[in-house]
Amino acid sequence: MSFLKKIASALSPKGAEEGDALWVYVRCHRCGERIKTRVDLSYDLTPNYDDEGRVTSYFSRKVLIGSRGCFAPIEVKLTFDAQRRVSSREINGGQFISREEYEGDEAMRE
Numbered sequence: 001m002s003f004l005k006k007i008a009s010a011l012s013p014k015g016a017e018e019g020d021a022l023w024v025y026v027r028c029h030r031c032g033e034r035i036k037t038r039v040d041l042s043y044d045l046t047p048n049y050d051d052e053g054r055v056t057s058y059f060s061r062k063v064l065i066g067s068r069g070c071f072a073p074i075e076v077k078l079t080f081d082a083q084r085r086v087s088s089r090e091i092n093g094g095q096f097i098s099r100e101e102y103e104g105d106e107a108m109r110e
């Protein structure tokens, strides 16, 4: 049933794109490439349940690989509270950067 719902929302002209999403910006440790990824708060989170079946938190893991030919994987692990707000985050192979750092010109930071 939820699979069909997913299809329906993907086909609908509005809504599919404007769902709650989190953008994550990282920089590769090896080559310095900046990469961004979108975490869909409706579909990309894995819920954790307590003994009574209530959602206590969510988890999401992504592996990012840059497009400049370095191919070093960057692993991002995010934990969310029951309201789908980020409660902790971990990264291997890179570092988190802000959106400003992602979009900013490298040359301006010398």
Ligand SMILES: [Zn+2]
Pocket (backbone or CB within 6 Å): 028, 029, 030, 031, 032, 033, 066, 070, 071, 072
């Ligand atoms: Zn790299």
